[in-house]
Amino acid sequence: MTEAATPDSAPTADPPADPAADPAAGRAADPAPRPRPHPRRGRPPAFDRDEALGAAIRLFWERGYEATSVTDLTTAMGIRPGSLYAAFGDKRTLFEEVVRRYGHSPVGAFVGIALAEETGARAAFARILREAAVIYPDPSHPAGCLVISAATNVTPQDAGVQALLRDLRNRNRQVFEDRLLAARQDGELPPGADPKALAGYLATVIQGMSQQARDGATPEELTRVAELALRAWP
Amino acid sequence: MTEAATPDSAPTADPPADPAADPAAGRAADPAPRPRPHPRRGRPPAFDRDEALGAAIRLFWERGYEATSVTDLTTAMGIRPGSLYAAFGDKRTLFEEVVRRYGHSPVGAFVGIALAEETGARAAFARILREAAVIYPDPSHPAGCLVISAATNVTPQDAGVQALLRDLRNRNRQVFEDRLLAARQDGELPPGADPKALAGYLATVIQGMSQQARDGATPEELTRVAELALRAWP
DNA sequence: ATTATTCTTGAGCGATCGCTCAAAAAAGAC
DNA sequence: GTCTTTTTTGAGCGATCGCTCAAGAATAAT
Numbered sequence: 001m002t003e004a005a006t007p008d009s010a011p012t013a014d015p016p017a018d019p020a021a022d023p024a025a026g027r028a029a030d031p032a033p034r035p036r037p038h039p040r041r042g043r044p045p046a047f048d049r050d051e052a053l054g055a056a057i058r059l060f061w062e063r064g065y066e067a068t069s070v071t072d073l074t075t076a077m078g079i080r081p082g083s084l085y086a087a088f089g090d091k092r093t094l095f096e097e098v099v100r101r102y103g104h105s106p107v108g109a110f111v112g113i114a115l116a117e118e119t120g121a122r123a124a125f126a127r128i129l130r131e132a133a134v135i136y137p138d139p140s141h142p143a144g145c146l147v148i149s150a151a152t153n154v155t156p157q158d159a160g161v162q163a164l165l166r167d168l169r170n171r172n173r174q175v176f177e178d179r180l181l182a183a184r185q186d187g188e189l190p191p192g193a194d195p196k197a198l199a200g201y202l203a204t205v206i207q208g209m210s211q212q213a214r215d216g217a218t219p220e221e222l223t224r225v226a227e228l229a230l231r232a233w234p
Numbered sequence: 235m236t237e238a239a240t241p242d243s244a245p246t247a248d249p250p251a252d253p254a255a256d257p258a259a260g261r262a263a264d265p266a267p268r269p270r271p272h273p274r275r276g277r278p279p280a281f282d283r284d285e286a287l288g289a290a291i292r293l294f295w296e297r298g299y300e301a302t303s304v305t306d307l308t309t310a311m312g313i314r315p316g317s318l319y320a321a322f323g324d325k326r327t328l329f330e331e332v333v334r335r336y337g338h339s340p341v342g343a344f345v346g347i348a349l350a351e352e353t354g355a356r357a358a359f360a361r362i363l364r365e366a367a368v369i370y371p372d373p374s375h376p377a378g379c380l381v382i383s384a385a386t387n388v389t390p391q392d393a394g395v396q397a398l399l400r401d402l403r404n405r406n407r408q409v410f411e412d413r414l415l416a417a418r419q420d421g422e423l424p425p426g427a428d429p430k431a432l433a434g435y436l437a438t439v440i441q442g443m444s445q446q447a448r449d450g451a452t453p454e455e456l457t458r459v460a461e462l463a464l465r466a467w468p
Numbered sequence: 469a470t471t472a473t474t475c476t477t478g479a480g481c482g483a484t485c486g487c488t489c490a491a492a493a494a495a496g497a498c
Numbered sequence: 499g500t501c502t503t504t505t506t507t508g509a510g511c512g513a514t515c516g517c518t519c520a521a522g523a524a525t526a527a528t
Contacts, residue, residue, distance in 0.1 A: 042474025043524040064387025066301060070516055080477060081517070087475090091516065148445070152386035153298025166449050197458035200451065204459050208442030211382070215400050217434065224431035225438050232465040276504025277494040304486055314507055315487070321505095325486065 049087060052077040056088075057098050057105075061142040064150045065095055065161050095161060099168070102146050107135055111206075115175070121183035125176075125202055126230055132206055133222035136213035144210035173203040193234040205229045283321060286311040290322075291332050291339075295376040298384045299329055299395050329395060333402070336380050341369055345440075349409070355417035359410075359436055360464055366440055367456035370447035378444035407437040427468040439463045 055076040059068045070091055074084055088094040102108040110131050118124035136144050147169060151162045176199035183189045189198075209222055217225075289310040293302045304325055308318055322328040336342040344365050352358035370378050381403060385396045414429035423429070443456055451459075 040474085041472080041526055043476075045475065046524095063389065067387045067389045069389075069514080071514085082478085082519080083476060085517070149386055152383055152448075153301040153388075155297065155301045155303075169449055194458065197455070197462060200446065200455050201459045201462040204442030204446050204463075205438060206442070207445045208438030208440070211441045211445070212434065212438050214386075215403055221431070221434050224428065225435045228431060228435040228466050229438075229463075230466075232462050274504085275496055275502080277506075279505065280494095303484080305484085316489080316508085317506060319487070 045083075045087070047077065047079050047083070052079060052084075052087070053097065053101060056094060057102055057146070058142060060095060060098050060150050061102070061146040064152065066151075066154055066158055092158075092161065096164070099147065099150075099164070107138075107141060108146065110135055111172070115179060121179055121188055122233060124179070125233075129202075129205065129209075129226035129229055130223065132209050133226045134219045136210055137217060137219050137222060144214040145207075148207050148210045149214060169203070169207070173199050176202055190234055198234070201232065202229075279317075279321070281311065281313050281317070286313060286321070287331065287335060290328060291336055291380070292376060294329060294332050294384050295336070295380040298386065300385075300388055300392055326392075326395065330398070333381065333384075333398070341372075341375060342380065344369055345406070349413060355413055355422055356467060358413070359467075363436075363439065363443075363460035363463055364457065366443050367460045368453045370444055371451060371453050371456060378448040379441075382441050382444045383448060403437070403441070407433050410436055424468055432468070435466065436463075 055078075056073055059072055059076055063072075070081060070084065073091075073094070074081055077084065079087075084094070088097060111128050114124050114127045114131065118127055147165050151158075151165045154162045177195050180189065180193070180195035180198050184191065184193050184195055189195070205225075209217075209225060212222060212225070289312075290307055293306055293310055297306075304315060304318065307325075307328070308315055311318065313321075318328070322331060345362050348358050348361045348365065352361055381399050385392075385399045388396045410433035411429050414423065414427070414432050417423045418425065418427055418429055423432075439459075443451075443459060446456060446459070
């Protein structure tokens with residue numbers, strides 16, 4: 001779903017893959033289009049780059065990668081194709097930036113934040129499930145998680161986009177497992193607990209909740225799902 | 235995922251929507267293209283309709299509705315566009331027939347079969363989760379459930395296809411709820427149990443398992459997920 | 469003013485999309 | 499054989515796909 005706050009990985013889905021994941025880093029970006037302070041040459045851009053990127057996020061989030069055309073994007077962003085390609089590169093590169101920024105947004109970061117702020121593993125995952133139940137169906141943005149649902153149906157030529165999100169999801173599951181392994185070593189989980197299986201179970205529930213939210217489930221319904229899911233905790 | 239055997243609905247995903255859902259019915263099909271016994275006129279078809287439909291199922295199952303082009307279909311089916319349109323109508327109609335037949339296939343029907351064969355609700359859902367853990371990642375067919383994942387990313391013009399599968403999923407969730415409500419009335423579930431919440435939870439886990447299977451989870455991993463999920467049973 | 473630099477604009481590229489159709493081919497009916 | 503019916507075939511329709519590019523417009527530097 002989201003992105004991790006402190007380390008740079010989130011559970012089940014998010015964009016901590018690259019540097020620039022945490023804002024604390026000192027070395028200023030050289031890959032990212034750095035926002036120069038004042039001195040600009042030439043004609044100034046006629047659109048707000050962040051606003052345009054936000055419009056792209058919403059579109060990709062709602063429809064997915066291939067179902068969103070460049071015409072859809074330029075219309076929603078209020079710019080012409082030339083401006084889009086000059087500012088963001090091609091469609092694939094724009095999508096990668098969308099995924100990266102989604103991971104830094106509240107919806108894309110809540111998992112990592114919970115893992116960073118909660119000391120207990122049980123408290124962290126309980127918070128994650130309960131927050132997902134409210135965040136995923138929130139009508140202020142498209143339902144569910146972009147990392148989970150934006151590249152499910154793709155042609156072979158866009159298999160790379162599918163792999164990008166799949167790797168993010170699997171990396172997040174690994175973050176779950178690492179956290180649960182540490183919890184078992186700390187004695188929070190019983191010695192017989194299976195961190196790998198529990199991580200898979202939690203990732204399964206979260207991904208299922210994203211799907212349910214997209215199918216119209218309400219925060220109340222998903223909250224009851226979250227409470228039921230937590231009963232399986234060892 | 236699948237289709238229901240006895241009534242005509244399955245949990246979380248399947249095609250029991252139309253008549254022809256259960257094989258027990260006596261009235262022979264009038265909407266379905268009936269296979270006439272012997273006497274045929276004109277040039278005989280040069281391809282096996284069932285085999286061609288099977289190829290279409292695999293393609294839609296693997297890539298989804300929009301990511302599968304008519305050219306992909308005709309290539310895999312070994313026929314030319316004209317034959318496809320003559321035999322199956324347009325792409326949308328072909329997809330509807332694919333969904334219908336998927337629901338009658340083993341992978342698309344195991345949920346309904348378990349619900350029909352198991353007398354106890356707990357036994358039925360335990361069997362469903364355990365079978366899903368083995369069936370979803372089975373390499374003899376595309377991973378996961380077609381009804382869950384074949385129409386996630388669609389353009390607005392194909393919203394109808396998305397709605398078709400969403401309705402199927404939600405109808406299956408309702409079948410779960412009905413079954414659990416009956417179980418509570420029979421005393422199998424405690425009076426305090428919440429059939430609606432439990433149905434949502436089970437649908438969530440199943441849909442999550444389909445996604446996990448698509449992301450590469452093994453039968454062993456998914457079986458452990460299923461066992462963990464069953465610990466939440468009231 | 470003139471020049472240099474950056475961005476916007478609108479036309480349009482080749483490729484693919486779902487789909488159609490006249491003509492040819494293969495069967496039974498006569 | 500000839501006629502009728504059904505299917506196959508291959509060309510190709512209009513629309514959309516992601517993307518490019520020369521020309522013009524708007525700014526800072528000189």
